[in-house]
Amino acid sequence: MAPDSQKWKEYRIRAHQQRKLWLAHHRSKGLKVAQSVADFLKREYGVTRVMLFGSMVLGNIREESDIDLAVWGLPQRQYFKAWAAVNDIRRDFPVDLIDINDASEILLEHIENGWEL
Template sequence: MIDVSEERQQQIIQRVLAARATRAERLAMMKQRQQQGLEAARQMATCLKQDFSVNKVVLFGSLLDHEQMTCHSDIDLAVWGLDSCLLFKAGAAIDKHCDFEVDLIEFEKAPFYIQESILQGLEL
């Protein structure tokens, strides 16, 4: 067992109590941020389909669960059928839709473990 001083134990207890006290407020803020992110992701999907002829766009990652989000959560989008030469141009085009960081992933080139996460995502 780890030996922790009484002072350190009290500090930990206070941090836990403070986190519990603000949890509902933090979750409400994350729910609102999630809604903003979902709206931005839908706009990005429309842009990708219309301007870059992608076949499919899927939102995946922490934005799907506001309880897993932080104020630094980004928008993770997977695309099918994007010409690889246009990846950076497409990324720049969708980046202007919001104040979120955006990760644009070509499904076909993603590692297997990321593909599994993508397949659990939300098609836009």
């Protein structure tokens, strides 16, 4: 292997390791944000249950990953207000807020494999 090829290989290995570390940190931060959003929704909107699902649970996050939350007990008339409040407060992670009553059967399967917050 030529010296330049070896340096390139070492660079790629280091870059891959740094990316893995960054994504692990990003996920850890996302999990904390998800918990704070769940607490906010329970306190401010009377939500009775919150489930985190999707890439944050599965661990296959990317830079652009959002936080997927399913909620129980959110009055329908409050949905858009709650969604806007959450996404206004937490601009570092977009939040996809799913009212459990509007979830499809396929989505319900993913939600059931999530984590309760």
